[in-house]
Amino acid sequence: MKQWQLQAPGLESLRLEEVDPPGPPGAGEVTVRLHAASLNYRDVLILESRYDPSQTYPVIPLSDGAGEVVATGEGVTGFRAGDRVAGAFSQTWLDGVPDYIPRHGSLGGALTGVAQAYRTFPAHGLVHVPPHLDSVQASTLPCAAVTAWHALYERGPLRPGDSVLLQGSGGVSLFALQLACAGGARVVHLTGSPGKEAILRDMGADHVINYRTTPDWDKAVLEHTDGRGVDRVVDVGGPDTLPKALSCTRHGGRISMVGVLAGGRVELQLLAAIARNISLDAIFVGSRTMFQRLNRALQAHQLVPVVDRVFPFEELPAAVGYLRSGAHTGKIALRIAPDDGARGTARG
Ligand SMILES: NC(=O)c1ccc[n+]([C@@H]2O[C@H](COP(=O)([O-])OP(=O)(O)OC[C@H]3O[C@@H](n4cnc5c(N)ncnc54)[C@H](OP(=O)(O)O)[C@@H]3O)[C@@H](O)[C@H]2O)c1
Numbered sequence: 001m002k003q004w005q006l007q008a009p010g011l012e013s014l015r016l017e018e019v020d021p022p023g024p025p026g027a028g029e030v031t032v033r034l035h036a037a038s039l040n041y042r043d044v045l046i047l048e049s050r051y052d053p054s055q056t057y058p059v060i061p062l063s064d065g066a067g068e069v070v071a072t073g074e075g076v077t078g079f080r081a082g083d084r085v086a087g088a089f090s091q092t093w094l095d096g097v098p099d100y101i102p103r104h105g106s107l108g109g110a111l112t113g114v115a116q117a118y119r120t121f122p123a124h125g126l127v128h129v130p131p132h133l134d135s136v137q138a139s140t141l142p143c144a145a146v147t148a149w150h151a152l153y154e155r156g157p158l159r160p161g162d163s164v165l166l167q168g169s170g171g172v173s174l175f176a177l178q179l180a181c182a183g184g185a186r187v188v189h190l191t192g193s194p195g196k197e198a199i200l201r202d203m204g205a206d207h208v209i210n211y212r213t214t215p216d217w218d219k220a221v222l223e224h225t226d227g228r229g230v231d232r233v234v235d236v237g238g239p240d241t242l243p244k245a246l247s248c249t250r251h252g253g254r255i256s257m258v259g260v261l262a263g264g265r266v267e268l269q270l271l272a273a274i275a276r277n278i279s280l281d282a283i284f285v286g287s288r289t290m291f292q293r294l295n296r297a298l299q300a301h302q303l304v305p306v307v308d309r310v311f312p313f314e315e316l317p318a319a320v321g322y323l324r325s326g327a328h329t330g331k332i333a334l335r336i337a338p339d340d341g342a343r344g345t346a347r348g
Pocket of ligand 1: 039040041042143144147167168169170171172173190191192193196236237240241257258259260261262283284285286323326327328330
């Protein structure tokens with residue numbers, strides 16, 4: 001079977017190899033024929049060896065994939081052949097507050113990823129996917145969608161009428177837009193791409209601000225909220241956005257710190273957060289149980305992930321280049337095997 005391998009640090013060491021398919025699954029295991037995988041910014045960091053200094057090689061990349069169960073091992077009760085499933089981002093963080101580091105159990109980094117035709121998972125590392133989604137759409141859920149869900153609904157849950165500040169038109173932010181709108185929130189959405197403004201409005205953003213032409217966008221957000229500030233922020237920019245997000249968040253508001261698009265170091269006026277009782281919440285993807293709760297919400301609201309472009313499996317390097325360009329809106333996917341029948345439409 002085909003398998004992508006990062007054989008040494010650096011994107012130039014990415015190779016498509018032919019390897020033996022997995023043997024029969026062991027007790028408690030499930031073998032999945034992967035139909036699709038999707039990319040996250042984290043995959044770019046891993047492929048460029050900028051994610052984890054202790055990373056060992058080869059890496060089988062990509063954390064997010066979906067497909068069909070082809071075999072189950074002894075004692076597996078929750079899955080059977082033909083079930084449509086996705087792998088949980090962390091294969092070890094099942095529920096609750098982990099007393100270990102979930103990153104050490106995550107796919108496509110510490111553990112073998114999904115950039116391959118088949119993968120055997122422990123049964124507890126899989127979830128059933130919402131039936132209204134095809135495999136490409138389902139493959140976009142494990143990292144970006146679970147992260148957006150965790151930020152908005154698992155910590156001080158969003159309430160109808162809340163105002164939410166979102167940034168950019170990448171995977172996490174578009175899931176956050178869909179989930180916030182479904183929960184009755186009003187969204188102020190930043191983008192640096194004029195061509196994407198109409199897409200964000202069509203998807204339900206109440207107010208769109210271009211962060212390039214309006215560098216003082218925090219003031220614009222305050223004006224839009226009658227000087228009060230937003231209730232919630234899902235921050236993906238890091239140093240570029242967090243200080244301004246802090247200045248346009250209301251007293252008692254919550255900032256979910258999710259992304260590092262502009263780097264990992266930031267200077268913050270802590271008194272501005274302390275004096276206004278603002279919760280600064282660091283978010284790392286989420287547990288398997290959160291993934292299952294997300295899936296129930298997606299099904300209930302018939303939400304369909306926004307997939308910008310699907311590349312053939314063999315074109316992973318081109319897909320990575322497209323993600324790095326920032327030209328995309330929503331998710332970028334790879335088709336690994338012929339589909340199981342499209343259920344939703346490509347643009348949510
Ligand atoms: N904590 C976690 O568990 C977790 C999980 C998933 C992702 N992340 C992180 O969250 C971030 C977003 O991930 P993603 O997969 O959604 O990324 P993505 O799909 O690559 O999104 C990139 C988009 O963000 C916007 N953008 C780029 N630079 C920006 C900046 N400096 N300030 C504001 N917006 C900017 C651009 O949209 P416009 O063209 O509209 O401006 C760009 O298209 C990444 O740092 C990723 O590592 C963290």
